[in-house]
Amino acid sequence: MTRTIGIALLGLGNVGGGVVKLLEANAAAIAARLGARLEVRAIAVRDVAKAQRVVEVDRGLLSADVDGTVARPDVDIVCELIGGTTLARRATLAAIAAGKHVVTANKALLAEHGAEIFSAAERAGVDVYYEAAVCGGVPVIRVLREGLASDRVEALHGIVNGTSNYILTTMAATRRPFADILRDAQALGYAEADPTLDIGGGDAAHKLAILVNLCFGTIVDVAAIPTDGIEIVEPIDLDYADMWGYVIKPLVIARAHGDPATGPIEARVHPALVPASWLLADVGGAKNALYVQSYALGPSLYYGAGAGMLPTAMSVVSDMIEIGRNIFARVAGAPRPTRPRPAQPRPLQSIAEIRTRYYLRFGVHDRPGVLGQLMTILGAHRISIAQVV
Amino acid sequence: MTRTIGIALLGLGNVGGGVVKLLEANAAAIAARLGARLEVRAIAVRDVAKAQRVVEVDRGLLSADVDGTVARPDVDIVCELIGGTTLARRATLAAIAAGKHVVTANKALLAEHGAEIFSAAERAGVDVYYEAAVCGGVPVIRVLREGLASDRVEALHGIVNGTSNYILTTMAATRRPFADILRDAQALGYAEADPTLDIGGGDAAHKLAILVNLCFGTIVDVAAIPTDGIEIVEPIDLDYADMWGYVIKPLVIARAHGDPATGPIEARVHPALVPASWLLADVGGAKNALYVQSYALGPSLYYGAGAGMLPTAMSVVSDMIEIGRNIFARVAGAPRPTRPRPAQPRPLQSIAEIRTRYYLRFGVHDRPGVLGQLMTILGAHRISIAQVV
Numbered sequence: 001m002t003r004t005i006g007i008a009l010l011g012l013g014n015v016g017g018g019v020v021k022l023l024e025a026n027a028a029a030i031a032a033r034l035g036a037r038l039e040v041r042a043i044a045v046r047d048v049a050k051a052q053r054v055v056e057v058d059r060g061l062l063s064a065d066v067d068g069t070v071a072r073p074d075v076d077i078v079c080e081l082i083g084g085t086t087l088a089r090r091a092t093l094a095a096i097a098a099g100k101h102v103v104t105a106n107k108a109l110l111a112e113h114g115a116e117i118f119s120a121a122e123r124a125g126v127d128v129y130y131e132a133a134v135c136g137g138v139p140v141i142r143v144l145r146e147g148l149a150s151d152r153v154e155a156l157h158g159i160v161n162g163t164s165n166y167i168l169t170t171m172a173a174t175r176r177p178f179a180d181i182l183r184d185a186q187a188l189g190y191a192e193a194d195p196t197l198d199i200g201g202g203d204a205a206h207k208l209a210i211l212v213n214l215c216f217g218t219i220v221d222v223a224a225i226p227t228d229g230i231e232i233v234e235p236i237d238l239d240y241a242d243m244w245g246y247v248i249k250p251l252v253i254a255r256a257h258g259d260p261a262t263g264p265i266e267a268r269v270h271p272a273l274v275p276a277s278w279l280l281a282d283v284g285g286a287k288n289a290l291y292v293q294s295y296a297l298g299p300s301l302y303y304g305a306g307a308g309m310l311p312t313a314m315s316v317v318s319d320m321i322e323i324g325r326n327i328f329a330r331v332a333g334a335p336r337p338t339r340p341r342p343a344q345p346r347p348l349q350s351i352a353e354i355r356t357r358y359y360l361r362f363g364v365h366d367r368p369g370v371l372g373q374l375m376t377i378l379g380a381h382r383i384s385i386a387q388v389v
Numbered sequence: 390m391t392r393t394i395g396i397a398l399l400g401l402g403n404v405g406g407g408v409v410k411l412l413e414a415n416a417a418a419i420a421a422r423l424g425a426r427l428e429v430r431a432i433a434v435r436d437v438a439k440a441q442r443v444v445e446v447d448r449g450l451l452s453a454d455v456d457g458t459v460a461r462p463d464v465d466i467v468c469e470l471i472g473g474t475t476l477a478r479r480a481t482l483a484a485i486a487a488g489k490h491v492v493t494a495n496k497a498l499l500a501e502h503g504a505e506i507f508s509a510a511e512r513a514g515v516d517v518y519y520e521a522a523v524c525g526g527v528p529v530i531r532v533l534r535e536g537l538a539s540d541r542v543e544a545l546h547g548i549v550n551g552t553s554n555y556i557l558t559t560m561a562a563t564r565r566p567f568a569d570i571l572r573d574a575q576a577l578g579y580a581e582a583d584p585t586l587d588i589g590g591g592d593a594a595h596k597l598a599i600l601v602n603l604c605f606g607t608i609v610d611v612a613a614i615p616t617d618g619i620e621i622v623e624p625i626d627l628d629y630a631d632m633w634g635y636v637i638k639p640l641v642i643a644r645a646h647g648d649p650a651t652g653p654i655e656a657r658v659h660p661a662l663v664p665a666s667w668l669l670a671d672v673g674g675a676k677n678a679l680y681v682q683s684y685a686l687g688p689s690l691y692y693g694a695g696a697g698m699l700p701t702a703m704s705v706v707s708d709m710i711e712i713g714r715n716i717f718a719r720v721a722g723a724p725r726p727t728r729p730r731p732a733q734p735r736p737l738q739s740i741a742e743i744r745t746r747y748y749l750r751f752g753v754h755d756r757p758g759v760l761g762q763l764m765t766i767l768g769a770h771r772i773s774i775a776q777v778v
Contacts (some may be wrong), residue, residue: 018685022539025684025685026539026540026541026684026685028650029541029649029650030538032537033538043721048717070765104401115753131536137534137685137686137687138536138686138689139532139535139537142531142532142535142536143528143531143532143536145717146528146531146707146711147520147527147528147531147532147704147707148414148421148528148703148707149422149706149707149711150411150419150702150703150706150707150709150710151703151707152415152418211517234504260418261418266689279668279671279692282668282671294703295412295414295415295699296407296414296415296526296700296702296703297526297527297693297694297699298526298693298694298697298700299693299694299699299701300526300691300692300693300694301690301691301692301693302639302689302690302691302692303668303689303690303691303692303749304686304687304688304689304690305686305689306689308687310684310685310686310687311685311686311687313685314537314539314683314685314686315536316537317538317539318537318538318539318540320539321539322535329718329720329723330393330720331718331719331720344591352560385506
């Protein structure tokens with residue numbers, strides 16, 4: 001076999017290293033499935049001279065010139081693994097402009113600049129794949145785009161941030177305070193030095209925006225998604241949850257209301273009480289899962305590693321294989337109706353419009369009348385009460 | 390939009406009725422995603438005069454002539470929903486010979502005649518899709534074929550027969566005997582009048598053969614797969630399982646040994662003790678799930694409705710959409726390396742070669758020395774004992 005697909009990697013951190021490792025480890029199987037080899041021909045890195053890398057690579061492949069790398073004539077697919085939205089956006093648009101297909105794992109980029117990127121790709125006639133951007137190695141994008149192509153998604157519940165899930169799972173098992181567990185998670189590499197995006201819900205909101213786009217055909221402003229992080233959860237909340245038969249999970253939730261094509265979309269990110277008997281309650285550690293409610297299939301669940309070097313690389317390389325097949329079939333870049341559709345605006349419900357059940361915990365003085373005052377205030381705001389401890 | 394894809398249905402039972410219903414209910418969304426309409430142009434049924442049908446259809450579409458139906462020039466995709474392996478095989482091969490693409494939900498047909506059907510399809514240059522054949526509406530075929538295209542599956546554990554899972558789940562909840570629950574399941578429509586294929590493990594073995602082919606690239610003789618049904622399970626077994634922290638689930642299991650491309654394959658079907666803390670233990674009722682262990686992704690799980698009118702129809706229609714896209718992209722029928730490969734024989738382990746842990750229950754006389762004799766016999770066969778009650 002002599003056919004090869006040329007790959008350029010932008011970034012050689014954890015995921016980039018995983019891609020290099022997986023392309024080596026599964027080279028024979030990948031070649032058999034694609035009928036061609038995937039060959040890394042260039043790697044753009046910030047510091048070419050850096051001594052220690054995640055994987056051993058031929059130093060001749062390295063370059064600090066991102067623009068030069070994406071434009072190389074021997075490159076068919078550019079794999080954007082830089083992260084962030086500034087350089088990543090510029091490099092992705094440059095790759096598209098140079099006629100390269102793109103694979104990205106960058107949820108922030110797609111959530112914030114997806115419309116721009118997908119319309120540039122459509123104009124240039126190139127593919128943009130992003131399986132790794134949501135739920136890491138779990139192929140939820142393909143499931144929603146192709147597996148459920150004939151169905152209509154009604155609601156989604158997901159655990160899409162592994163760091164938050166790890167912290168809440170550990171808190172449930174140990175009842176240790178949030179700050180302690182976070183410090184350990186950072187030491188173990190489960191949480192970033194700056195964990196704000198993970199524990200504050202921002203990362204989950206990016207992924208939710210991508211899912212909403214895919215399932216409900218509309219672009220939502222990430223900043224408008226009601227988002228609460230897990231830092232508000234204390235061990236005592238887990239005691240109450242336990243008492244009532246719940247566990248606390250870091251959820252993303254989306255639901256379509258009214259007309260299936262144009263009705264408003266409910267989307268929110270927050271820690272939630274989940275019935276202990278529900279499958280999502282058993283998704284522990286740093287694992288991810290997406291629970292989909294759709295018209296024909298009913299409930300379905302997709303579970304696995306949402307992060308990590310090889311799981312994320314697995315999704316990236318599977319995307320490369322699919323683009324490779326498209327290239328050989330001469331359909332790469334062909335407009336696909338299943339692409340995220342930028343044009344169909346549907347209103348996003350504000351938090352004030354969302355009707356749901358809440359868990360409220362108040363720190364109050366232990367004296368007669370306090371509870372009555374609370375109940376009166378809640379009643380005045382037309383909030384009815386199901387249970388009080 | 391004027392483009393249409395012509396569909397012929399062979400059979401108008403539960404799944405065929407579901408296909409008709411889903412094509413109507415989601416017509417707008419399907420047309421938007423495919424850029425074309427899927428139009429049922431002919432339906433072959435055994436008895437055209439039959440008064441009561443699962444769905445209302447134009448009686449002008451009905452015909453008892455299967456050969457005439459599959460050869461109609463206005464039909465692009467033939468959807469085989471007859472079941473069994475005699476007429477279904479003949480009709481599928483006739484459709485392929487007439488140059489039609491095929492969608493089938495028939496696991497027995499593919500497990501027993503897959504090699505013949507896929508090579509006929511390859512020669513004729515047509516597509517054969519079969520998402521509904523395993524796990525009903527859960528898109529496990531696409532997940533394994535495309536989502537995990539860059540990965541290497543090491544082992545599979547699946548609950549793929551809804552009837553068996555329903556009976557064991559109900560037995561666990563009520564401790565009622567097998568025969569009672571089966572009778573109720575038949576009354577509720579969860580079990581066939583002749584339940585042999587479901588409760589005896591034959592249906593699960595068909596599905597396992599398809600999964601083994603897809604994951605390990607080899608054709609196994611279904612008759613050679615060690616297969617035990619669930620009829621041997623009694624309520625007392627559930628008591629013991631409970632005592633040790635297990636539940637009993639109707640599993641299919643497959644694992645690759647030795648060389649990843651040529652090593653022997655372990656495949657078996659039987660009720661198994663599953664740790665209560667494992668996700669598969671929570672897959673209750675008539676639901677299906679597939680738990681995959683792969684090199685890069687690690688463990689992942691896919692869960693949902695494994696049977697039923699609309700869930701199964703959902704997979705069938707999603708296959709039609711994909712074939713429709715292939716037709717428009719002019720790649721339908723193009724050889725795909727990810728098709729089940731008929732040519733690569735790998736040895737199937739016999740039950741004697743499989744080393745695993747067993748649960749044994751003996752009815753013995755309650756007198757001294759009996760246990761000792763049992764232990765001695767087990768010891769003589771080099772069976773070591775972990776726990777005795």
